[in-house]
Amino acid sequence: MRRLLLASTALLALSAAPARADLEVTVGGFTAFQAGFFDHDTATDSSRDFTSEAEIVVSADATADNGLQYGAHVQLEGSTSDSTNSGEVYLYMAGSWGRVEMGDWYGASELAVFAPTVGVGQINGSYDDFLPSTARSGLSNANYATAVNDRGDHNFTALDSDDATKITYYTPKFSGFQAGVSYAPEQDDSGETVSLTEGDLKNMFEIGLKYEGEFQGVGVTVGGLYNFADASDLATTEDLSAWSLGAQLSYNGFTFGGGYTDNGDSLQAEAQTSDDITSWNVGLTYENGPWGVGVSYLDEDYETNGDTAGTDGGDYSALAFGGTYKVAPGLTTGLDMAFYDRDRAGSVNDEDGWVAVVDVTAAF
Amino acid sequence: MKTLPPLAVALLSLLSLSACSGVESKAEYPDPDRERIYRYGSLTGGEGGFDILGKKKRTEEDGQTGLGVNSFLWRATLDTVSFMPLASADPFGGVILTDWYADPAVPGERTKAQIYVTSRELRADALKASVFRQVADGRGGWKDAPVAADSSKKLEDAILTRARQIRQSAVK
Known part of the structure; x- marks a missing residue:
């Protein structure tokens, strides 16, 4: 009798297993409309344009009977101007041991902490979509340009591999501490691209550490990154080695914070000396219910004594103010105003100006 | 041969920490x-997105969580009649019954909702x-009395107004 019971229980367990899988498939996304108004040095430039961006996010998440959480995530780019169908795709597995993410997805550099922002994003916002390309990072170094991450075109965290195909491992949060490490064989490859030749940057590691805690109502967040990669054996550029450190304090709706980044001489020509790139940023935000306001400042310093033309040297700074209002759940409006200044070391013309961005976003 | 960067050392020590007991561990990962999309x-x-298998519904902000009836209406009702003693409240059936309440300003009269x-x-x-309304019969007892025709309507209006206010503040 007991044996029969055991056998039938086992049968039941077998047949019940797939039914118990806790599966959830969600579809979400957003559409954003932005109106940009600007004034640049180039006299022939226009002074306004509209942009729109849309994404559809599909994810499937499940928990297996043994407790393993797993899922797939596909982000479809919906803008009419997007040449690729999907922006980011990854799958993950997670458990009490942490989480592993595999695919075209952001790496451990997401543990970085920098100036707080609201709404459109101030120095981390889309004002730089309306900048002339010459005023952007302004570096003629092609290696550097492809390595520049997607936080604006300016780096306020260490150079990373953005959403190149990679594997990332995150620890769970232990008493507020969390660490992550990513590996991307080729910094510039995503999707089905296979690099048979030497890429510009290979064996890219991102290591991040973050702490989040609260002491008597004051929220404290500290994050650091160390990223490194090998430059191509064929090219005569320096290896990538970059770090950044940032912190935020928040109290009663106010958040104050900033960060410092040292990209060193990553990817600069080997022969070149005194060619470090560093940057710092600082910001303050206040959020109260549906309202938020923020101001932040970014300063980048390009040390390029080796560059005689002076195109690369000098500095870039941006001061941005912004406000946001949540009209209803998922419907947000925002206004950002940014003033930028790109000073160059040599005889190349400096560029400065301002950009105002009005944003309406609906997320579902 | 590269030496181990300090952050890697920190990572390793953090991993060894996980083996210790008494350290609170949370499964939160950066996304x-x-x-960016759902900050507002x-x-x-809820959390954004809808379940194409029909499991996840617009719940939180429609006031459908936990209770058998609409939570905005439920909370608004409790709020509105909070000046009266409560006899019973059944959140699943959606019935709120107050006890008799005598307004000190109007002696000889008591009401119930x-x-x-x-x-x-x-x-x-x-x-x-x-x-419902009762008036004192002068012999220490109470007898039923008619209520103003629009008093139920007024109470409903007050509750609906309050429900709207609660919803507005929940939506922010």
């Missing part, structure tokens, strides 16, 4: 796009209120 909520309510919340949706017709 930059989700933070979602049209579908009975309110039904009949739907999970936030709708005006999901609310039904009845008001």
